[in-house]
Amino acid sequence: MTSQVDSGGRAKFLIGGLLIVAAVVYLIVSSTQAAAQYYLTIDEMRSKGDQVYDRPLKLAGAVDGPSIAYDSQTLTLSFSMANVPADLDAIEAGGGLAKVLHDSLLDPQASRLQVIYIGPKPDLIRHEAQAIVTGQLGQDGVFRADELLLKCPTRYEEEVPLQVVEG
């Protein structure tokens, strides 16, 4: 059944395929230049000096509960967050995400960042939540977030009222 390979036919397909691949590669490169963000910890951002201002950045930190302020007139949310390591092994070594978030807020040495976000106050914002913000650091040192993602690791041992029974 196999007919002979038509080399002209095969070339057509190859050229067509390569054209599509080239177009996609171009799309990926141009989109990466336009839309990718550096993902940094607060410490890493501080160590970079001036080059971080007004560039798209993504930062993770631990939300400091008492600092959360919301002005519902202007929909302006502001809070400060403390540095947490981004490295998974470091988080693991620190006893898990919930513990790391808790500890970093207790640590007076941990670097902090003031964040402003304009929009509805997210349901999940609370003390010791992990915030992942995307936006830009202004010259005034305040981070203006366009996007705010929150994660609340659960520590049910401390949240659940315990009752011990003899068994």
Next chain:
Amino acid sequence: MIEEIGYSALVLAFGMALYGAGAAAFGAKRERPELVESARRAMLLSWPLISVAALAIIALLVSGRYDVEYVAKVTSSTMPPYLKVTALWGGQEGSLVFWSWLMAAFASAAGLRRWDRDRDLLPWVIVVTMITLAFFLSLVIFVENPFRRLWLDPVGNTVTAFLRPAGARPLIPADGQGLNPLLRHPGMIIHPPMLYLGFVSFVIPYAFAIAALVARRTDDRWIRVTRRWTLVAWLFLSLGLLLGGRWAYDVLGWGGYWGWDPVEIAAFMPFLSGTAFLHSVMVQEKKGMLKHWNVLLIILTYVLVIFGTFLTRSGVLSSVHAFAQSAIGPMFFAFIGITSIVSVRLLLDRWGTLRGENQLNSLISRESLFLLNNFLFIIILAVCFLGVIFPLVSELFTGQTVTVGPEWYERITGPLFAGLLLLMGVAPLSAYGSSSWRLLGRQLWVPGSVSLLVPAGLLLAGVGNWAAVLGFWLAGLVALVTLYEFWRGALARHRRHGESMPVALVRLAGRNRRRYGGYIIHLGVVLMATGIIGIELFQTETQGTLARGEQLNLGSHVLVFQGLTQFNTPDGREVSRAELSVYKDGRLVGQLFPRQDFYIAANQPMTIPGVRSTLEEDLYVLLVGWEPIAQQGATFKVFHNPLVNFVWLGGFVFILGTLVAAWPDRETAPLRRSVQAAAWVSGD
């Protein structure tokens, strides 16, 4: 007691799975059919055993046995009973049991079919499904045991263990932690089972493909046997994705439905490869081509299913970071690695026997266009995968972690999706074999020229967004071509058999369900594309703080704040509810009640939008803040989402089309009866 029964059932099922896989492989190698039959029975036993375990978990959940870690983690006393039952898949351990339960059910259903034509495939189908099952059961038995209990050791530390540690006392929390209120939504409750059904269902075609390779069958039998399984898998996966989107739209309060989150993408990737597979198997059935490619696609889909389960198993809201903390991560990666290496090795080994029976010779023949469709789906898949691993790759090569977000995905996949729409408009009119541009042009020129009315109308109406004009034009083209196909087929029947047009239309679809079911799916995609273009390119928003009687304008809508009420509910919520009157073009069209529920026990607010839905648009209003004492002022965020309901409508049509395509044909009905008879005999 219940814990021990449940756990023993899991261990027994694990034993059955291991025995089934071993006996089937050994029986096939030594040509001992009685061993294969014994393996088949072991496989059939696995399902009732896992059912016992699942029922045990449900019994613990419903009776509020908070000394069991899993129960304390996913339920609380304020949850209604149905939510306690569905908490079976509310956490990681239960999800894995639920996955295994579905896997055993599907494997058993495959085991009960009539095998006489495919005796040589049976043992290897058992091997593949039972190894997969054994893997998931090993996770719950050895690592994520749902029956672990809470203990207090002599020093006063909380310990979780299945068996009582020496000197420890049982620890019984007064109440559980409960399901996150954000997840208490009907869409979110049936979303995971739908995804899992889709995932598990894809294991069956993979098992048949591997069986065909091992048994050196080079025909397309495995594809024909599993066609319906594939469609069912695809149906549930689509439903799961749609429900997830609807949940996000209703609950997450950003007026969107898809955020390109890694967890979403993990569920989307097997859908992409599965869609490519559904299209390319038609070429193998029709022309005996693309045999290697089809096996490769189903292997890829299987691997993505396992990967997707791994990423999604603990619910949509878990972070990527949480995964690495569980010991099952390395186990998953080891399993994925081993199965892909073994599968691909097997395919390479049989490469020579799977040669195509035909050659591609025209760029615009139906088979070439199918190939192009596959190419685009796989590129989209690769882009999604690249996006998910981008932080890792960038760190490896530049030392900097770089992440990508929705904008990145949309810029790259947008043109690719447009290309797929174009193909959807052209391919149904192309012919198999040698097609020519002239032939295709003759088919295409009528619907093609009529479709130009769409962009012309849009430009006249002043729509200046070229991406929208192009998108709507492509959607119009697909709709016209598809409807043209229906009309042409029905007309032919009408002329030949003298049937009235409606009768002819129904019979046409009934006689060739796969083709016309596929066309209905295409129409669903057109509707969804319309909705997506609408909300992505024309969404507008505003916000403002209003005193009672004040108004907020957005486009042709005016919202007037009427007041705010606050009350407590018996299930532990503090509700703040605003009332707004909605005017459109100056006419009162209704009231909206956006509210915020504060779950006291969980210390968690939940914002519930007030939505005015019409086919044309959604007005989506969020209550953002209010003055608690005076109850005079309140702040709102308002989204205007044009055409968004076409997404859901299209999803409905899409599912309908899949049902039409998957519906059993009349010819196979007697076969089904005999399968039942065979099942009855074998169960006797």
